[in-house]
Amino acid sequence: xxxxxxxxxxxxxxxxxxxxxxxxxxxxxxxxxxxxxxxxxxxxxxxxxxxxxxxxxxxxxxxxxxxxxxxxxxxxxxxxxxxxxxxxxxxxxxxxxxxxxxxxxxxxxxxxxxxxxxxxxxxxxxxxxxxxxxxxxxxxxxxxxxxxxxxxxxxxxxxxxxxxxxxxxxxxxxxxxxxxxxxxxxxxxxxxxxxxxxxxxxxxxxxxxxxxxxxxxxxxxxxxxxxxxxxxxxxxxxxxxxxxxxxxxxxxxxxxxxxxxxxxxxxxxxxxxxxxxxxxxxxxxxxxxxxxxxxxxxxxxxxxx
Amino acid sequence: xxxxxxxxxxxxxxxxxxxxxxxxxxxxxxxxxxxxxxxxxxxxxxxxxxxxxxxxxxxxxxxxxxxxxxxxxxxxxxxxxxxxxxxxxxxxxxxxxxxxxxxxxxxxxxxxxxxxxxxxxxxxxxxxxxxxxxxxxxxxxxxxxxxxxxxxxxxxxxxxxxxxxxxxxxxxxxxxxxxxxxxxxxxxxxxxxxxxxxxxxxxxxxxxxxxxxxxxxxxxxxxxxxxxxxxxxxxxxxxxxxxxxxxxxxxxxxxxxxxxxxxxxxxxxxxxxxxxxxxxxxxxxxxxxxxxxxxxxxxxxxxxxxxxxxxxxxxxxxxxxxxxxxxxxxxxxxxxxxxxxxxxxxxxxxxxxxxxxxxxxxxxxxxxxxxxxxxxxxxxxxxxxxx
Numbered sequence: 001x002x003x004x005x006x007x008x009x010x011x012x013x014x015x016x017x018x019x020x021x022x023x024x025x026x027x028x029x030x031x032x033x034x035x036x037x038x039x040x041x042x043x044x045x046x047x048x049x050x051x052x053x054x055x056x057x058x059x060x061x062x063x064x065x066x067x068x069x070x071x072x073x074x075x076x077x078x079x080x081x082x083x084x085x086x087x088x089x090x091x092x093x094x095x096x097x098x099x100x101x102x103x104x105x106x107x108x109x110x111x112x113x114x115x116x117x118x119x120x121x122x123x124x125x126x127x128x129x130x131x132x133x134x135x136x137x138x139x140x141x142x143x144x145x146x147x148x149x150x151x152x153x154x155x156x157x158x159x160x161x162x163x164x165x166x167x168x169x170x171x172x173x174x175x176x177x178x179x180x181x182x183x184x185x186x187x188x189x190x191x192x193x194x195x196x197x198x199x200x201x202x203x204x205x206x207x208x209x210x211x212x213x214x215x216x217x218x219x220x221x222x223x224x225x226x227x228x229x230x231x232x233x234x235x236x237x238x239x240x241x242x243x244x245x246x247x248x249x250x251x252x253x254x255x256x257x258x259x260x261x262x263x264x265x266x267x268x269x270x271x272x273x274x275x276x277x278x279x280x281x282x283x284x285x286x287x288x289x290x291x292x293x294x295x296x297x298x299x300x301x302x303x304x305x
Numbered sequence: 306x307x308x309x310x311x312x313x314x315x316x317x318x319x320x321x322x323x324x325x326x327x328x329x330x331x332x333x334x335x336x337x338x339x340x341x342x343x344x345x346x347x348x349x350x351x352x353x354x355x356x357x358x359x360x361x362x363x364x365x366x367x368x369x370x371x372x373x374x375x376x377x378x379x380x381x382x383x384x385x386x387x388x389x390x391x392x393x394x395x396x397x398x399x400x401x402x403x404x405x406x407x408x409x410x411x412x413x414x415x416x417x418x419x420x421x422x423x424x425x426x427x428x429x430x431x432x433x434x435x436x437x438x439x440x441x442x443x444x445x446x447x448x449x450x451x452x453x454x455x456x457x458x459x460x461x462x463x464x465x466x467x468x469x470x471x472x473x474x475x476x477x478x479x480x481x482x483x484x485x486x487x488x489x490x491x492x493x494x495x496x497x498x499x500x501x502x503x504x505x506x507x508x509x510x511x512x513x514x515x516x517x518x519x520x521x522x523x524x525x526x527x528x529x530x531x532x533x534x535x536x537x538x539x540x541x542x543x544x545x546x547x548x549x550x551x552x553x554x555x556x557x558x559x560x561x562x563x564x565x566x567x568x569x570x571x572x573x574x575x576x577x578x579x580x581x582x583x584x585x586x587x588x589x590x591x592x593x594x595x596x597x598x599x600x601x602x603x604x605x606x607x608x609x610x611x612x613x614x615x616x617x618x619x620x621x622x623x624x625x626x627x628x629x630x631x632x633x634x635x636x637x638x639x640x641x642x643x644x645x646x647x648x649x650x651x652x653x654x655x656x657x658x659x660x661x662x663x664x665x666x667x668x669x670x671x672x673x674x675x676x677x678x679x680x681x682x683x684x685x686x687x688x689x690x691x692x
Contacts, residue, residue: 031477037477037480093667093671096671097670097671097674100670100674102476102477103417103423103480104670104674106477106480107623107627107666107670108666108667108670108671110620111620111624111663111664111666111667111670112663112667114617114620114659114660114663115660115663115664115667118657118659118660118663119660122656122657122660232616233488236484236485236488236616239481239484240481240485243477243478243481247477247478273496275492275495275496276493276496278488278489278492279489279492279493279496282485282486282488282489282492283489285481285485286467286470286482286485286486286489287470289470289473289474289478289481289482290469290470290473293470293473293474293475293478294474294478295478
């Protein structure tokens with residue numbers, strides 16, 4: 001294998017990795033603040049991508065033709081809408097089950113995800129079919145041997161990385177982040193100190209869901225196609241990434257995201273039938289869980305009995 | 306003291322059984338959509354009533370007054386229902402499907418109702434059974450009963466590959482393992498040409514002791530039973546065996562140990578319970594039941610394909626267990642009827658069924674988290690106390 005092809009594989013792996021990492025960061029945020037897994041995350045991503053697509057069609061019908069304006073507004077619309085949806089789901093589905101067993105939260109969000117997915121399939125115009133996603137980013141490319149670097153992919157990669165760094169800075173450097181970390185560490189003490197716990201939870205869910213919408217739009221722009229089922233696999237992959245990295249840990253989520261992408265890419269290179277890549281990646285995820293039961297970067301908590 | 310030992314009257318449960326049989330007959334024969342809808346609503350109302358304190362407790366007490374008599378009577382009623390439906394292919398297919406799905410859900414019930422081991426790959430183990438039956442029946446001359454046993458066994462063996470990661474992880478981490486397995490299994494089937502790829506495999510019909518289940522039963526020149534009678538009857542026998550097994554398990558010290566492990570793993574291990582042993586027992590038993598059910602189902606429908614063994618299908622199984630009432634084996638059957646038969650009978654909801662059931666499960670989890678028929682406390686001396 002020559003260097004160009006290797007570079008191509010690495011770059012494609014990085015693209016996948018940034019999408020997975022964005023989804024995984026959402027999972028880890030929710031887990032950090034409320035100790036729950038919100039399984040509808042992947043489907044929120046799908047809905048985000050579809051909101052982006054609908055916004056595009058709406059603006060297109062209004063006669064907006066400038067690609068940067070379109071790209072920016074559909075991304076913003078998707079992120080805002082999903083932020084709101086995330087907060088609503090947290091308020092009406094996740095928070096009411098705060099004191100229920102963890103499996104109930106997992107189930108209710110799984111089912112909420114199914115509801116979202118089915119709503120798109122049944123009620124978005126021809127929602128059961130894959131939809132072409134507009135190519136709005138400049139597609140100039142730089143070719144070095146067998147390695148092609150496309151400008152749109154570089155933009156997507158940097159926007160994704162910037163979003164994750166932004167979330168990291170928000171969590172570690174801002175007052176809001178301080179409140180989120182306080183609520184995550186000890187919700188009762190945080191409340192005694194005057195933090196509006198419910199507001200913090202809603203904001204965290206909005207933040208994670210907006211990030212999922214960004215991941216959905218990124219996936220749409222990268223593959224130029226979206227469909228109602230895309231979020232199911234992306235959600236499970238993001239969840240695997242967050243768990244393999246270590247739940248509640250932002251670095252773990254990013255590490256897990258890129259690790260999963262690397263496993264898939266390796267699987268695609270190694271096996272004569274590339275479709276085995278998912279079998280390979282998920283089998284390794286199970287093995288990693290057997291080896292490190294609480295993820296690569298383990299949770300630093302002892303169980304109180 | 307006299308009051309304490311007064312046995313409860315048997316008649317409420319005795320009356321209920323023929324009513325249920327009659328309801329099943331009318332429901333399966335209802336043609337017009339409005340009839341089906343009304344019957345379904347009545348059924349849900351009845352289940353809710355049975356789940357309520359007063360009615361439920363009365364039924365429960367009368368059932369406990371003569372459990373074996375009523376149990377066999379229930380079996381007879383179910384067999385009679387199959388006999389009455391003997392010429393109706395579709396209704397019998399429904400009955401057999403319900404019984405086999407309920408068998409899988411009994412297994413899931415043991416797994417997370419008793420031992421607290423989550424399994425989001427129920428459909429995968431169901432599928433392992435189906436594929437084992439397909440391969441063994443097509444390529445070997447093994448007797449079909451042996452094939453059914455091997456299907457269950459293989460399902461258990463494949464499940465044991467997941468045991469180590471499952472034992473080492475807890476909660477969400479454990480949930481990931483079965484979810485990853487469900488997706489892995491489906492993807493594997495789709496890309497594997499040996500097992501037929503996305504088209505799946507054909508499965509020969511079941512034949513026991515030289516009697517082929519796929520031949521219609523000819524009584525005389527004018528009377529011919531649907532071949533589904535044999536499958537429905539066989540599924541009924543399997544489900545009954547499964548139900549007795551699970552009931553006995555719950556009542557025994559094994560069931561107590563499983564409950565202890567679920568309720569507090571740490572405390573249980575402090576008191577000397579071998580947590581790993583109980584989890585392995587429950588997980589394997591559940592997978593074996595799913596595997597056997599999958600094998601019979603594959604032989605009945607004549608083919609197996611990856612599309613029937615997806616994560617979404619596994620979630621349907623989980624919904625049945627939650628809908629019925631976690632840990633209550635008797636609740637599995639009504640819940641399966643709701644989830645499996647209703648969309649088939651009410652064609653206008655067929656398209657919307659995933660949407661509808663997810664929404665229903667959300668409502669149940671929000672407002673009635675113990676399920677429609679919550680599990681009742683174990684009582685070893687049923688005649689004690691009025692309670």
